[in-house]
Amino acid sequence: MTRWLTEAVPRGRVAAFRTLVYLFAAADLVFFTPWVRTRVDVPGELYQPLFLGRVLPLPTPTSALVGAIFWALLLLALLAATGRAHRLLGWSVFALYLEWMIIAMSYGKVDHDRFGLLVALAVLPTAGAARHGDPTRTEAGGWALRVTQIAVVCTYFLAAFAKFRFGGLDWATGSVLAKAIIRRGTDLADLIAGVPHLLLVAQFGLLAFELLSPAVFLLPERWRLATVGFFYSFHLVTFAAITISFAPHLVAMTSFLPLERVRPLRWARRLTGRRGPDPSGAGAPSDEPADPVPAAGQAPALGRPAGP
Numbered sequence: 001m002t003r004w005l006t007e008a009v010p011r012g013r014v015a016a017f018r019t020l021v022y023l024f025a026a027a028d029l030v031f032f033t034p035w036v037r038t039r040v041d042v043p044g045e046l047y048q049p050l051f052l053g054r055v056l057p058l059p060t061p062t063s064a065l066v067g068a069i070f071w072a073l074l075l076l077a078l079l080a081a082t083g084r085a086h087r088l089l090g091w092s093v094f095a096l097y098l099e100w101m102i103i104a105m106s107y108g109k110v111d112h113d114r115f116g117l118l119v120a121l122a123v124l125p126t127a128g129a130a131r132h133g134d135p136t137r138t139e140a141g142g143w144a145l146r147v148t149q150i151a152v153v154c155t156y157f158l159a160a161f162a163k164f165r166f167g168g169l170d171w172a173t174g175s176v177l178a179k180a181i182i183r184r185g186t187d188l189a190d191l192i193a194g195v196p197h198l199l200l201v202a203q204f205g206l207l208a209f210e211l212l213s214p215a216v217f218l219l220p221e222r223w224r225l226a227t228v229g230f231f232y233s234f235h236l237v238t239f240a241a242i243t244i245s246f247a248p249h250l251v252a253m254t255s256f257l258p259l260e261r262v263r264p265l266r267w268a269r270r271l272t273g274r275r276g277p278d279p280s281g282a283g284a285p286s287d288e289p290a291d292p293v294p295a296a297g298q299a300p301a302l303g304r305p306a307g308p
Helices: 011-032 034-041 051-055 063-080 086-104 112-126 139-167 176-184 187-193 198-218 221-242 247-256 264-272
Strands: none
Touching: 011 034, 011 063, 011 086, 011 112, 011 139, 011 247, 034 063, 034 086, 051 086, 063 086, 086 112, 112 139, 112 247, 139 198, 139 247, 176 187, 176 198, 176 221, 187 198, 187 221, 198 221, 221 247
């Protein structure tokens, strides 16, 4: 089990995942959850903090507190995306984003699509230093990605248990999807709803999908990636039908992907015809491997001039 949990991955994958997660955390404040800042307009007695907010305990949100968290988190997340000071910046971003989520979810509605992202923010500070394009493997980074993957799968698996807990078997035979389509359905959803019994089949299929999601860890890498692609297609259809995006969850799910192969800076240099060191991180290696330095008394590599 320990070997599986700490399976080494390229540092370049950790660097790419780290950059993506922190950039999303910054974008989340501006595009997805800017409404959290309006919570200060709600009477304080309506603030019912989540369990963690009661245990710590955390103060009732005020305009000054929420504003300070917003600007500090935005700045620190952008700095953390560079990969520098990964422990200090990483723990700071995690603490501030956790408080941001506690404020957001303490007024009656809790979104479960944030679980994987929160776990990613919690473990990334332990992943160690990593540079984009670095093929060196790291067990610490592998552990951080594996724990995030487990959180992603738990989001699906535990969602099935929540359905059984609150709806029982009637959830699968009820009108859950029909109600969702009535509330926020699109033209695509209207077409789906017009097919007899299709919504009931979809509800049974959704339960099966969630209960079987842990099987992704048992698959060979090629089939695992194909299954993750199916997960993404599921959310694409969900968004197209009832406009639920699950964006934070989708970002956390990139922990399954070989992100080290995505090299936008390398592609940009190829398009512009430029060569040189990768500016994606301080001291990051060039895309071209360096020439080996011959040992004392050893001839230089064939085909290359023996320059000084």
